[in-house]
Amino acid sequence: MALPTSEVLTVPAPARRRRRSGLLANGKAVTGLVILGFLTVFAVIGPWIAPYDPGERGDDLLVGPNAQHWFGTTHLGQDILSQILDGTRSVMLVGIVAGLVATVLAIVFGVSSGYFGGTGGEGLSALSNVFLVIPALPLILIITLSLPETNDLTIALVIGFTSWAWGARVLRAQTLSLRRRDYVEAARATGESTWRILGFEILPNLTAVIAASFVSTVIFAVLSEITLAFIGVPGVSEWNWGAILFWAQSQQALAQGAWWWFVPAGLAIALLGTGLALVNFGIDEYVNPRLRGGHQRVRGVRMRVGFTPVLPEEAR
Amino acid sequence: MSGEPVLDIRGLSVDYGLGDAAVHAVRDVSLTLHRGEVLGLAGESGSGKSTLAYGMLRLLPPPGVVRSGQVFYHPGDDEPVELMSLSAKRLRRFRWAEVAIVFQGAMNSLNPVHTVATQLTDVIAAHEPRTTPAARRARAVELLTLVGINADRLGSFPHQLSGGMRQRVMIAMALALEPRVVVMDEPTTALDVVMQRQILAKLVELRERIGFSVLFITHDLSLLVEFSDRIAIMYGGRIVEDAPAGQLYRDSLHPYSDGLLHSFPALRGPRRELTGIPGSPPDLRAMPSGCAFHPRCPKAFDPCAERTPTLLAPDGREDQNRTVACWLHTADRAMT
Amino acid sequence: MSYLLRRIGFYAFTAWAAITINFFLPRAIPGDPVQSLIARAQGQLSTDAIQSLYILFGLDDEQSLVSQYFEYWGQLLSGDLGLSFTFFPSPVSDVIADSLPWTLALVGFTTVISFLLGTALGVVAGWWRGTWADLLMPVTTFLSSIPYFWLGLIAITLFADQGGAFPSSGGYDPGVVPGWDLDFIGSAIHHSLLPAITILITSMSGWVLSMRNMMLTVAAEDYITVAHAKGLSQRRVMVSYAARNALLPNVSAFALSLGLIVGGTLLVEIVFSYPGIGFQLFSAVGAKDYPLIQGIFLIITLSVLVANLVADLVYLLLDPRTRKEG
Ligand SMILES: Nc1ncnc2c1ncn2[C@@H]1O[C@H](COP(=O)(O)OP(=O)(O)O)[C@@H](O)[C@H]1O
Ligand SMILES: [Mg+2]
Numbered sequence: 001m002a003l004p005t006s007e008v009l010t011v012p013a014p015a016r017r018r019r020r021s022g023l024l025a026n027g028k029a030v031t032g033l034v035i036l037g038f039l040t041v042f043a044v045i046g047p048w049i050a051p052y053d054p055g056e057r058g059d060d061l062l063v064g065p066n067a068q069h070w071f072g073t074t075h076l077g078q079d080i081l082s083q084i085l086d087g088t089r090s091v092m093l094v095g096i097v098a099g100l101v102a103t104v105l106a107i108v109f110g111v112s113s114g115y116f117g118g119t120g121g122e123g124l125s126a127l128s129n130v131f132l133v134i135p136a137l138p139l140i141l142i143i144t145l146s147l148p149e150t151n152d153l154t155i156a157l158v159i160g161f162t163s164w165a166w167g168a169r170v171l172r173a174q175t176l177s178l179r180r181r182d183y184v185e186a187a188r189a190t191g192e193s194t195w196r197i198l199g200f201e202i203l204p205n206l207t208a209v210i211a212a213s214f215v216s217t218v219i220f221a222v223l224s225e226i227t228l229a230f231i232g233v234p235g236v237s238e239w240n241w242g243a244i245l246f247w248a249q250s251q252q253a254l255a256q257g258a259w260w261w262f263v264p265a266g267l268a269i270a271l272l273g274t275g276l277a278l279v280n281f282g283i284d285e286y287v288n289p290r291l292r293g294g295h296q297r298v299r300g301v302r303m304r305v306g307f308t309p310v311l312p313e314e315a316r
Numbered sequence: 317m318s319g320e321p322v323l324d325i326r327g328l329s330v331d332y333g334l335g336d337a338a339v340h341a342v343r344d345v346s347l348t349l350h351r352g353e354v355l356g357l358a359g360e361s362g363s364g365k366s367t368l369a370y371g372m373l374r375l376l377p378p379p380g381v382v383r384s385g386q387v388f389y390h391p392g393d394d395e396p397v398e399l400m401s402l403s404a405k406r407l408r409r410f411r412w413a414e415v416a417i418v419f420q421g422a423m424n425s426l427n428p429v430h431t432v433a434t435q436l437t438d439v440i441a442a443h444e445p446r447t448t449p450a451a452r453r454a455r456a457v458e459l460l461t462l463v464g465i466n467a468d469r470l471g472s473f474p475h476q477l478s479g480g481m482r483q484r485v486m487i488a489m490a491l492a493l494e495p496r497v498v499v500m501d502e503p504t505t506a507l508d509v510v511m512q513r514q515i516l517a518k519l520v521e522l523r524e525r526i527g528f529s530v531l532f533i534t535h536d537l538s539l540l541v542e543f544s545d546r547i548a549i550m551y552g553g554r555i556v557e558d559a560p561a562g563q564l565y566r567d568s569l570h571p572y573s574d575g576l577l578h579s580f581p582a583l584r585g586p587r588r589e590l591t592g593i594p595g596s597p598p599d600l601r602a603m604p605s606g607c608a609f610h611p612r613c614p615k616a617f618d619p620c621a622e623r624t625p626t627l628l629a630p631d632g633r634e635d636q637n638r639t640v641a642c643w644l645h646t647a648d649r650a651m652t
Numbered sequence: 653m654s655y656l657l658r659r660i661g662f663y664a665f666t667a668w669a670a671i672t673i674n675f676f677l678p679r680a681i682p683g684d685p686v687q688s689l690i691a692r693a694q695g696q697l698s699t700d701a702i703q704s705l706y707i708l709f710g711l712d713d714e715q716s717l718v719s720q721y722f723e724y725w726g727q728l729l730s731g732d733l734g735l736s737f738t739f740f741p742s743p744v745s746d747v748i749a750d751s752l753p754w755t756l757a758l759v760g761f762t763t764v765i766s767f768l769l770g771t772a773l774g775v776v777a778g779w780w781r782g783t784w785a786d787l788l789m790p791v792t793t794f795l796s797s798i799p800y801f802w803l804g805l806i807a808i809t810l811f812a813d814q815g816g817a818f819p820s821s822g823g824y825d826p827g828v829v830p831g832w833d834l835d836f837i838g839s840a841i842h843h844s845l846l847p848a849i850t851i852l853i854t855s856m857s858g859w860v861l862s863m864r865n866m867m868l869t870v871a872a873e874d875y876i877t878v879a880h881a882k883g884l885s886q887r888r889v890m891v892s893y894a895a896r897n898a899l900l901p902n903v904s905a906f907a908l909s910l911g912l913i914v915g916g917t918l919l920v921e922i923v924f925s926y927p928g929i930g931f932q933l934f935s936a937v938g939a940k941d942y943p944l945i946q947g948i949f950l951i952i953t954l955s956v957l958v959a960n961l962v963a964d965l966v967y968l969l970l971d972p973r974t975r976k977e978g
Contacts, residue, residue: 133911133960134953135915135952135956146680245801266806269797270798274797276797302783303782304782305872305880306889
């Protein structure tokens with residue numbers, strides 16, 4: 001079965017793109033990185049700049065956004081802005097730790113099964129396919145619930161250990177195609193050590209794919225932990241955005257018209273997700289030049305497959 | 317064999333990209349294909365041959381754009397058609413019916429999910445909607461037979477055919493609407509030598525039988541010497557020499573043509589020494605001043621680095637029906 | 653054929669792996685929580701039920717692991733998944749049998765529709781790149797980044813609360829009696845519309861994006877240029893040359909990501925209190941009803957495997973290269 005792996009084409013890029021190299025030349029990636037940078041800052045300083053203690057009860061019960069409480073309050077008078085700020089750290093940490101664990105596993109499984117091939121390689125590939133088709137969220141759920149004690153770290157580890165399969169599959173496909181390249185064949189033929197070939201010939205060429213797989217796993221991990229918190233799995237940080245939504249849901253925020261209780265958390269999740277997705281698009285376009293071309297309309301010329309445009313007189 | 321022109325390219329320039337980022341891959345090319353003629357287009361890889369062929373048919377994918385120039389198609393008795401100013405609709409009707417093309421690397425020219433029959437008949441259905449499915453199928457059988465493929469291959473998918481067979485299917489497809497012009501871009505490069513010669517022999521035979529004109533593109537000049545009537549040599553996006561095949565072979569004028577002739581073993585005729593051309597093709601982003609070939613040219617002299625030579629009849633051979641862009645041969649008039 | 657046999661073999665292996673995980677998980681942990689549940693419900697449980705739970709959760713220390721494993725399989729094959737504690741004294745298999753049809757109808761149907769719609773939109777977005785179709789991209793990116801359940805909450809606020817046009821919970825009106833009649837079916841459809849649209853909007857965007865990328869990748873293939881050179885109509889090039897080929901990787905991506913999608917869509921049931929598997933899972937987590945949680949995990953996994961097999965069959969029909977004879 002073919003997987004949508006991008007192939008690296010050798011068509012020379014136009015000069016404009018060469019000048020600023022790599023991802024930073026890509027508008028989407030830059031936008032995504034700015035969003036992520038912004039959220040990272042809040043993850044670090046969030047608890048300090050929060051105007052209230054997120055758990056502290058106040059006298060204004062269930063009031064909408066106002067000057068004292070920008071995002072309104074809960075049924076106990078807790079400040080929702082402070083809860084969101086406090087929760088950012090847990091959301092980002094779990095995402096990053098799970099992403100790192102899964103990416104390391106994906107590299108180990110994907111690259112070795114692609115590079116060594118044979119029965120072992122096939123076996124590893126089958127293993128990652130098994131993890132791919134077993135529904136991830138229910139699996140994470142039963143493992144988490146089986147653990148004697150859960151906290152952010154154990155949840156991140158559970159997510160990491162169950163979500164490496166997609167990355168492994170993509171990396172395996174890329175490694176297989178790299179292994180057939182001339183310079184790798186040549187290195188093998190001259191008896192270079194396997195570690196040297198993997199470290200100097202294979203891995204550097206997989207950087208973009210590894211980055212993309214890391215970002216995708218972080219997206220998945222963030223959504224999973226928020227979901228776990230939302231359905232009330234114990235052990236997730238108190239003010240994880242999913243936990244905020246859990247309280248909003250269980251206190252009937254909807255029925256009481258308290259939209260401010262769940263809208264900010266949802267938008268925060270969407271913002272984080274969009275930032276990560278944009279970075280991923282940037283990487284995709286970097287790896288697969290066919291996807292590039294934001295500026296399709298320059299001076300009235302529309303680039304179109306099948307009908308090469310003829311430049312009008314004034315554009316020459 | 318030079319009758320009246322069928323395809324007349326005038327001052328065509330093709331770029332990749334727009335504005336400052338544009339790479340000028342084809343520069344002010346003028347070239348004429350005559351009725352019934354096989355015109356060979358040769359040059360090192362990267363010299364802009366494919367860009368010229370696709371550009372003139374407006375088939376270049378982004379970021380390709382036609383910067384300037386005109387391409388006239390002469391349908392015999394009717395008014396000539398100018399391709400660069402055709403609307404999308406008329407261009408679609410023109411394509412394949414008048415000019416068909418066999419692509420470089422025809423390995424990937426067939427749609428992997430459709431059968432040979434589907435791909436042969438859909439082009440007939442698109443241009444002659446009134447034909448019946450049975451008639452189209454009969455035509456497809458006829459076409460396959462023409463290129464020496466058994467009719468039972470109609471139901472095959474591309475992955476079930478060998479490389480040579482796929483290439484012959486593409487040739488059959490090109491002839492489906494009996495076009496006046498067939499463009500072939502390195503149609504045999506991916507094949508082994510035996511298959512290459514078989515297909516070319518078939519092509520020559522078909523041309524004699526059906527009588528279309530061929531623009532044959534290759535980087536292998538020795539093939540052209542054998543199969544074509546005229547040869548145009550391309551370098552750095554320009555035509556540098558255009559002459560009848562025999563004359564070019566015996567008496568090439570441009571030092572680059574000479575170098576190309578010495579880069580391939582001749583298939584027939586006297587053996588010649590293989591010397592190749594020192595140096596490498598020019599970087600289109602940083603073209604040398606003057607004649608683009610001068611840094612590699614063994615005979616370069618004063619004007620070469622300064623002024624770009626134009627394609628003109630060589631001095632003292634104005635009667636020979638050939639042109640060359642070289643200061644060695646066109647010094648007299650270009651100086652004035 | 654050998655392709656299909658290989659796939660079936662693979663799914664059988666995966667099913668075995670999932671069941672084995674389910675067997676080992678509770679055994680790997682000291683102090684199983686099920687033990688305390690059993691202790692609490694001691695008076696109400698029949699000895700048979702206790703025996704069955706002992707086998708499922710490995711509380712019977714007398715036996716070797718191997719014989720426990722065989723006993724476990726024997727019990728699964730006879731359809732016994734233990735007793736649910738939330739729905740005491742219903743067996744887990746009954747609870748699942750009651751809720752599975754709801755989920756199959758809602759999640760199964762919307763997942764397929766969302767794939768088809770998203771793919772169609774992706775074809776358009778990829779083909780008309782550089783026109784208004786590009787506006788689709790920021791919108792879909794944003795939509796695909798929000799969790800399903802959150803969009804469900806918003807949908808309820810906007811369309812269901814305070815006398816809105818749609819009911820905010822349940823699978824049918826309390827007034828109608830379940831059965832194959834118009835009243836019930838109409839009511840069920842009315843209740844499922846809002847959750848279905850929620851799932852559709854969020855899960856569709858992913859397919860729009862991936863199909864668009866595949867269209868752009870395919871557009872540069874030689875056979876597309878040939879199709880243009882043949883002077884075929886715009887529609888034919890777009891549909892039977894570009895989209896037809898771009899569809900293949902999208903279908904295999906669909907098959908592979910079913911396991912991921914299903915997890916997210918089940919949550920929509922929670923928000924809408926829809927009487928399907930996802931909602932039961934939610935109640936089970938709240939009540940620490942381990943037999944039910946494990947049973948649901950197994951059933952979801954098996955359903956996804958079957959769906960995968962179907963997707964593989966579709967792929968087989970679509971790609972002549974997998975149909976290689978011999
Ligand atoms: N997409 C592109 N962007 C920029 N330059 C290109 C692109 N495609 C081809 N070129 C350049 O155009 C020149 C002509 O290419 P081509 O027409 O394929 O040459 P030929 O067919 O003679 O081998 C080459 O130097 C190539 O580098
Ligand atoms: Mg070429």
